[in-house]
């Protein structure tokens with residue numbers, strides 16, 4: 001199975017013609033609450049893609065916590081190890097203007113309480129096939145998870161977002177790194193994806209760099225890098241495209257499919273996601289992915 005160690009956030013999104021300047025008040029057009037958090041998004045994506053998925057993390061004792069947990073369970077994610085921590089859930093306060101530009105404040109809330117793993121969590125990780133990690137939880141917990149996975153030969157798949165300098169030990173415990181183009185450039189210090197992949201392969205054995213509408217680049221040590229094009233679709237909302245990609249990729253890898261094929265299938269999943277509005281609500285189910293990928 002797949003274990004996701006990561007964040008849950010309620011996205012509170014205000015749609016306005018123009019974002020307010022400091023000290024200014026503007027009247028917006030619409031407000032939406034969208035369940036998110038990179039961890040939860042990847043868990044939903046993997047479960048819908050047909051994976052057997054458990055989520056480790058925390059929600060708060062507010063109403064958002066109930067909704068966030070429900071979002072996961074209704075897509076079939078096991079939340080037995082998703083703790084309920086006294087206090088607010090994680091929230092992201094997002095202002096989207098008419099140009100599609102956004103400004104975001106993230107308050108970790110319950111996510112910030114996940115600083116270390118207990119024996120129960122370690123046991124679940126060590127019996128998994130893959131562990132999915134991102135950087136929206138305290139780094140100490142991410143490292144704990146990566147170490148436990150490495151000790152037991154569990155494949156670790158790291159999404160380095162929000163991008164930040166990574167401790168060498170975390171990279172040493174990572175089997176597959178999946179940055180987007182910007183994250184890859186920031187981590188490698190090289191703008192070109194091929195160049196970035198070459199630099200990143202000195203630290204991890206396999207890299208998939210996602211390239212938005214251009215697809216993705218798969219690179220492994222000692223092999224020629226492969227570009228996998230994305231299906232041509234009309235993008236309506238690219239929120240959570242990367243998380244959909246990683247969730248589906250993990251499922252395909254777990255089924256033993258070769259990387260190029262897994263990446264093609266994950267691209268089909270992500271393309272379905274960007275054709276629809278929403279974040280986790282717009283993620284495709286396995287039958288849709290199979291149909292689109294065939």
Ligand code: ADP
Nearest residue numbers: 180210211212213215230235241242267270271
């Ligand atoms: P992130 O969403 O993390 O910034 P990307 O923008 O690279 O990451 O998108 C992740 C994946 O989603 C891409 O590799 C691609 O498969 C898919 N995707 C994103 N945008 C599009 C698009 N406009 N058309 C088709 N697929 C897309």
